[in-house]
Structures are given as C-alpha cells and as structure tokens.
Amino acid sequence: MDEPENKKKETLWLAQISSLGIALVLCTLFGFGIGYFIDSKLHTSPVFALIFLVLGIAAGFINVFRTLAQGDRKPRSGNSDRPGR
Amino acid sequence: MENGTEAINLIQTFLPLQLPGLTPEQSLTVETTWFVMAIIIAAAVFLSATLRQVPRGLQNVVEMLVGFLENFISDIVGPRGPAYFPLVATIFFFILVANYIGLIPGFVAPTSSINTTAACAVVVFVFYQYIGFKMHGIKYLKHFMGPIPVLAPIFFVMEIISQLARPLSLSLRLFANLTAGELIIKILMTFCVVGLPVVWMCWESLLTDWFQAFIFSLLTMIYLAGAIASDHEEEHA
Numbered sequence: 001m002d003e004p005e006n007k008k009k010e011t012l013w014l015a016q017i018s019s020l021g022i023a024l025v026l027c028t029l030f031g032f033g034i035g036y037f038i039d040s041k042l043h044t045s046p047v048f049a050l051i052f053l054v055l056g057i058a059a060g061f062i063n064v065f066r067t068l069a070q071g072d073r074k075p076r077s078g079n080s081d082r083p084g085r
Numbered sequence: 086m087e088n089g090t091e092a093i094n095l096i097q098t099f100l101p102l103q104l105p106g107l108t109p110e111q112s113l114t115v116e117t118t119w120f121v122m123a124i125i126i127a128a129a130v131f132l133s134a135t136l137r138q139v140p141r142g143l144q145n146v147v148e149m150l151v152g153f154l155e156n157f158i159s160d161i162v163g164p165r166g167p168a169y170f171p172l173v174a175t176i177f178f179f180i181l182v183a184n185y186i187g188l189i190p191g192f193v194a195p196t197s198s199i200n201t202t203a204a205c206a207v208v209v210f211v212f213y214q215y216i217g218f219k220m221h222g223i224k225y226l227k228h229f230m231g232p233i234p235v236l237a238p239i240f241f242v243m244e245i246i247s248q249l250a251r252p253l254s255l256s257l258r259l260f261a262n263l264t265a266g267e268l269i270i271k272i273l274m275t276f277c278v279v280g281l282p283v284v285w286m287c288w289e290s291l292l293t294d295w296f297q298a299f300i301f302s303l304l305t306m307i308y309l310a311g312a313i314a315s316d317h318e319e320e321h322a
Contacts, residue, residue, distance in 0.1 A: 008160065011303075026257070034246070063247045
C-alpha cells in the first residue's frame with residue numbers, strides 16, 4: 001500500500017475516533033434528557049429517566065464498539081498484503 | 086468581555102442593523118454570515134470568470150482544496166460520492182471562511198455561535214437521513230434494528246438516540262472549539278495587545294480553524310456513506 005493512501009486512512013480514522021468521546025457523553029445525556037422529558041409529561045419520575053439513561057449509555061457504548069470494530073478491520077485488510085503478516 | 090467585542094466591530098460599524106426578533110449578538114452573527122456568503126459568492130464568480138488552464142494565485146489554492154475534498158468523497162462514499170459533493174464542499178468552504186473571518190480583528194466568527202453550527206448540523210442530519218430513505222425506502226429503518234430480531238425494539242431506541250446525538254456532537258464540537266479559541270485570544274489580549282495573541286492566532290489559523298472545517302465535512306461524508314451503504318456494509322461485515 002502506498003504512502004498517501006495510508007495517510008488518508010489514518011486521517012479518516014482520526015476523524016472518527018475524535019468524535020467518539022463526545023458521542024459517548026452526548027448519547028448518555030440525550031437518553032437521560034428524553035427520559036426526563038417523558039417523565040415530566042407523564043408524572044412517572046424516575047421510571048423513564050432511568051430506563052432511557054441506561055439505553056443512552058448502551059447506545060453510546062455501541063457507538064464506540066462499532067467504530068472501533070470497523071477501524072480494527074480496516075488496517076488489517078490494508079496490511080494483509082504485506083509479507084510476514 | 087462584552088465591551089471588548091463591542092469596541093471593535095467592523096460589521097456593526099458599516100451595517101448598523103438590528104434584525105427584528107434577535108438579540109444584538111445574534112444579529113451580528115447573522116450579518117457576519119451574510120458577509121461570509123458574499124465573500125464566497127464573489128470568489129466563486131470571480132474564479133469561474135477568470136479560469137485559466139494553468140492556475141495562478143487563488144485558483145491554485147481553491148483547486149487544491151476542491152481536489153482534496155473530491156478525492157476524499159469518492160474514497161469514503163464510493164462511486165455515488167461525487168453526486169453529494171456540492172453539499173460537502175459548500176459546508177467545508179462556508180465553515181472555513183467563517184472560521185478564518187474570526188481571526189481578522191473587528192470580526193466575530195459566525196461559527197462561534199451555536200446557532201450557526203447547529204444550522205449546519207441540522208442540514209447535514211436531515212440530508213443524510215433523506216438520502217438513506219430515498220436509497221433504501223422503508224428498508225432503511227431495518228438498518229436501525231440491530232442483528233437480533235428479539236432485541237429490535239431496544240436497538241431501535243438506542244439507534245435513534247445515537248443518531249440524534251450526531252448533529253448535537255457535530256454542532257457542539259465546532260462551536261466549542263471556535264468559542265474557546267476566541268476566548269483565549271481575548272484573554273491573551275488583556276495581557277499584551279500585540280505579541281502573544283498574534284502567535285496564538287497563527288497557531289489557530291494553521292490548525293484549529295482548518296481542521297474543524299475539514300472534520301465537519303469529513304463526518305458529513307462518513308454519515309452519508311453510512312446512510313447510502315447500510316445494507317451493503319452489513320452483508321460484508
């Protein structure tokens with residue numbers, strides 16, 4: 001694999017992981033926000049807030065997992081044509 | 086902080102408008118956005134009128150940037166990529182010019198207001214969801230359901246949450262970076278007027294401003310790619 005191709009992949013990868021941290025936090029907050037909103041409408045505090053908080057946390061982690069799994073695949077396929085791997 | 090921005094404000098000096106229904110800061114943001122639009126339109130008209138076979142000056146720079154983006158979009162989105170190039174390039178150039186204009190003393194970057202960045206992010210979000218539905222029809226929702234049919238409702242809710250967090254993270258990243266940059270310049274200004282702020286401005290113009298515009302358009306491409314190739318990707322995975 002030539003050098004610019006690799007560099008492009010690295011840049012792409014960098015862009016994706018740079019959004020991981022903020023996405024993790026925002027998913028959690030967003031989930032809690034939705035639950036809190038439903039609770040305030042239905043007067044069922046804290047049932048939905050807790051449910052959606054858990055869902056939000058799970059969503060954030062799934063996001064992280066997916067991105068990392070994807071990135072794990074890319075370099076390997078890139079390196080597979082190198083001898084000794 | 087307030088009187089610092091008020092004291093040197095070129096836009097408000099030349100165009101003292103107070104738009105109805107907006108606070109003075111929002112009004113200033115909107116006016117600066119118009120100015121940015123005027124710059125981009127003028128540059129586009131000028132460059133397309135004076136296109137040369139052998140590029141010179143500004144045409145060189147813009148050609149390099151466009152080529153760079155085009156290269157990326159056909160790489161990330163695939164063969165359908167160039168069809169969405171106008172949106173990505175518009176977002177890139179708008180954010181780039183809007184970021185850089187904040188470095189000129191007397192201007193406030195429109196992107197340091199959450200309203201501008203949120204508008205860009207909402208445009209991107211609505212566009213890629215629309216493209217996803219247009220490409221796959223109602224099957225696009227299947228992409229949200231996850232791999233296990235029993236857990237589909239839970240996956241659906243989680244996917245909705247993580248999808249909605251995307252425009253939020255897009256807009257917050259750009260807004261926070263730009264606001265932090267301007268704040269640092271203002272704080273450095275209180276120490277010394279010429280030396281240190283200029284060094285920081287150079288640093289910011291070289292790294293932050295360019296990279297934020299680039300990352301916004303790059304994430305737009307990645308989201309578009311996800312919406313277009315959702316089924317295709319899963320078959321390969």
